[in-house]
Amino acid sequence: MLPDELREQFAKEIAQVENPREKAIDVMYEIQRNFGYMSDGAMIEAAELLSMSPVELEEIATFYNFILREPVGRHVIRVCDSAMCWLDGYQSILDYLRSRLKVEMGGTTDDGLFTLLPVCCIGYCDRAPAMMINRTVYGYLTTEKIDRILQTLVDQSKTSSSD
């Protein structure tokens, strides 16, 4: 299932390190960047490239918060629920996201654009409450700010789909 181009890129990167499994996270991140999540097929192919058995890679994949084994929307929203964000409005931010996107925690919007997930402390306690969308962090969240962020992403998806 992995395109030849990507397989070649991985083979090249893996050849540069002494121990192939050192690249396990990088390879999975790159696959997720292309396909959103690690499908069973992707797991098998990635494991082979990394000289690991699929179950060895599974052991790592399921351990980490940022490796996803189920399909997700184009934008994964992770809302920080640790102490300092909790203290400063986590619950109302989550409630707002749930009602605006019409999804529960763990769910994906019908248009496939957004998935809502929890995340523990992301190290932006000085800007609480905070969340991540894919790899970008947004702090000092308010409902207005969330509206602006989500609207930008929705607009982007319209432009890119009309390309």
Added chain:
Amino acid sequence: MGEYPQVLFQNRKPRRIVTLDEYRQSGGYQALERIIRGKTPKQVIERVTEAELRGRGGAGFPAGKKWSLVPDDAPFPRYIVVNSDEMEPGTFKDRVLIHADPHTVIEGIIIAAYAVSAEKGFFFIRPSYETSAVILERELENARQAGYLGDNILGSDFSFDILVHRSGGRYICGEGTAILNAIMGKRPNPIKPPPYPTVKGLWEQPTVVNNVETLAFVPHIIRNGPDWFKSLALTESGSGTKLYCISGKVNNPCCVELPIGVRLSEIIEEHCQGMRPGSEFKACLPGGASTRYMTPEHYDIQMDFDTLSEVDHRLGTAAIMVFDHKTCLVAATLNLTEFFARESCGWCTPCREGLPYVRDLLWRIENGEGREEFIPMIRTMSKHFWNAYCALAPGAAGPIESLLTFFEDEVREHISQKKCPFK
């Protein structure tokens, strides 16, 4: 503010990253040139040992001593691991430091590598710090171009390079041995020493694991001397400055560089511009989520490793999380315990089973289903945490045990009123 000497933040700019040239203008990379031209690795270790630089990642282990634990006749290759996992709730200093002046970190790593004759470094960084990872990759390349990294550094026979290693994101990866498994692409369970990583670490080779902030001090110690570094602290026992990151119910949550030994009251009142309007100081966790609640009794305490341990507290990462009188500490402790329960790697029983057990008891108390006997049950269970394999569960015991020690009345009120009195 500004009255204290700034070491790591001396070049800090309000809205941008200090460039390699700016770092050099402030004396950057002079320490590296000096040691490569005229100091042996042993002399470097001696200077850092004399400076009494203690680890800034939470445990406070002396950096020079750690380096000296790599045996003289240890095999090659040897490795350096730079720990920027920083997943301790409340802690964000490494991020601010990398965004402020990345080259003081990079120079520190290179000098540490020279001191232990390492040839490869891994900069371990968490997913939510992707911007830091990108900055580092760019600045590492700049350092390579300038001859500070790579083969034959500054024309010497010392070669060393650094790779940025992205984490898949789990709190346990910041543990000093779990990080090794994480880098090797194995399930990141902690490894019980001995042998210590300095003897057998990455791929069974000698490996030194240091926190980012710790390493960033090294060039300044080499340049200005151990006595200068020690004199920066306000306490007799302390040494140097520290990055304090303060969050919670203060007006200005921030990361500031202040001397070791600065008073907690000064940090809150001057550097954080006081408590928020309508908020009174109730307690703080002085060094991240795995430290104990500190009450107003110690509001004036000097923030140093030793002064805090004398009163049974820990400086930890100096991430000060401030709670006000309107915050329910049962709920706060429930939140913290939820974090630890979720982030437990599951390897050993006290942590895997004990944390969810206490979490459930706290949940019941917070939600009006508490019973008197839960209090001794929680006490007993948090003692078992100390039988765990690594420091995660004993750390989690910090807020739990101190909640029952200092705020037992608040817990009992929840039980007798059958609801949270703060709701």
